[in-house]
Amino acid sequence: MSKYIIDGGNSLDGTICVESAKNAFLPILAATILCEEQIILNKAPLFSDVVNMCDILERLGMKVKRQDDTLVIDGASATPRFVPVDVAKLLRSSIFTLGALLGRFKRARVAYPGGCDIGLRPIDLHLKGLRDMGVEITECHGVINCDATNLHGGIISLDFASVGATENLILTAVMGKERVEIVNCAREPEIVDMCNFLNKMGARIYGAGTSRIEIEPVKKLHGTEYTPIGDRIIAGTYLIATAITGGKIEVSGCNTQFFTSLIDKLRNSGCVLRAKGDKIYLKSPKTLKSVGFVETNVYPAFPTDLQAQILTMQTISQGCCVVQENIFESRFKFVPELIKMGARVRARDNTAVVEGVPSLSGAEVFAKDLRGGASLVLAGLCAKGYTTVNDISHIERGYVNLDKKLNELGAKIRREE
Numbered sequence: 001m002s003k004y005i006i007d008g009g010n011s012l013d014g015t016i017c018v019e020s021a022k023n024a025f026l027p028i029l030a031a032t033i034l035c036e037e038q039i040i041l042n043k044a045p046l047f048s049d050v051v052n053m054c055d056i057l058e059r060l061g062m063k064v065k066r067q068d069d070t071l072v073i074d075g076a077s078a079t080p081r082f083v084p085v086d087v088a089k090l091l092r093s094s095i096f097t098l099g100a101l102l103g104r105f106k107r108a109r110v111a112y113p114g115g116c117d118i119g120l121r122p123i124d125l126h127l128k129g130l131r132d133m134g135v136e137i138t139e140c141h142g143v144i145n146c147d148a149t150n151l152h153g154g155i156i157s158l159d160f161a162s163v164g165a166t167e168n169l170i171l172t173a174v175m176g177k178e179r180v181e182i183v184n185c186a187r188e189p190e191i192v193d194m195c196n197f198l199n200k201m202g203a204r205i206y207g208a209g210t211s212r213i214e215i216e217p218v219k220k221l222h223g224t225e226y227t228p229i230g231d232r233i234i235a236g237t238y239l240i241a242t243a244i245t246g247g248k249i250e251v252s253g254c255n256t257q258f259f260t261s262l263i264d265k266l267r268n269s270g271c272v273l274r275a276k277g278d279k280i281y282l283k284s285p286k287t288l289k290s291v292g293f294v295e296t297n298v299y300p301a302f303p304t305d306l307q308a309q310i311l312t313m314q315t316i317s318q319g320c321c322v323v324q325e326n327i328f329e330s331r332f333k334f335v336p337e338l339i340k341m342g343a344r345v346r347a348r349d350n351t352a353v354v355e356g357v358p359s360l361s362g363a364e365v366f367a368k369d370l371r372g373g374a375s376l377v378l379a380g381l382c383a384k385g386y387t388t389v390n391d392i393s394h395i396e397r398g399y400v401n402l403d404k405k406l407n408e409l410g411a412k413i414r415r416e417e
């Protein structure tokens, strides 16, 4: 198991450009299944989730070639093979193969997805939406069998604006027979990006980014070249890392309008921020102030994927803060690890109360999931002494070369196998 050893107490200073968004790149990779022609994806990040998704595409008979940071994907020889549990369990996004295979072949057999253990994460909304579109579904021993021979259109209403369900339904509907309207759908920028990609291949999707998406079916999609959007969660992680270490940074590569909820919180904490286009500058104050209350919710509210990082920042901010997690049930697994480092946090159900302390101290801690793991690295950056973050494979699912990039900004981190 790999680990990071962090010598804390060094402030970050410099510039960084973030990679493509994991949560856009993964559904876009699945969407390539819909196309028989060549697709070129630029700025392909080397997150382990992306590597695993490419592996799934190859198992489905597709050709995936990496040329520097570009992926060349050829789906001419794709077949609707079974996506078995050994690969499906590696990432949550394996579930997008369901929608994409149904879209192209009108049948799919996919094992239940894995991903971060942050709550129950059922896929009932995906399956209900598909059934409402006429897909016949049977589930047996953790495998979902779908037949979309009788796929039809209509208005599909989601009980909750699920990101994954919205994306899966779009993937199924783009090459359907009739017009589909999805209401109460999710509005995340990564969904808009997937739709822009599909539209560039000839799909007719309207309204992405609003809570009502319309899909006019097309017969076929054509090859294209595409560059996905930058990762707002990584951008936010570097901003918080800098704030927590008392440094200054310019982060580029991601539209700053995608994280205004974070910018507001960072300003409340006393940071100076200047945001324009895809660049944001942050300078940390001498002492961070508590932001008082943070509540996660669907976009454009504060993202659940930045909850662990902002909570970690509150542990050394002056005052008290309440953090409420409204999306996932088990997203405070990193809290006991922070407590080992001297943080004062009480977490119960979906609420954590954080009382700021003057400083954290280094300890041996364990990453339990992707974002919680990243937040332990942030804690290590500002803690006195050495922190060892174990089980960093969780972190590498969504951050590439985090140690190297932080070192370039002035941190002292060593990666050990």
Ligand code: UD1
Pocket (backbone or CB within 6 Å): 022, 023, 024, 026, 092, 093, 119, 120, 121, 122, 123, 124, 125, 126, 127, 160, 161, 162, 163, 164, 165, 186, 190, 303, 304, 305, 327, 328, 329
């Ligand atoms: C996506 C992101 C993840 C982010 C999350 C919320 C990807 C690859 N992952 O995950 O990083 O944290 O959005 O912004 O894009 N739910 C159900 N039934 C369903 C589907 C979801 O009850 O069928 C629940 C989930 O358990 C969770 C909530 O709805 O409590 C949100 O889930 P969803 O929006 O679907 O998130 P994901 O697509 O899994």
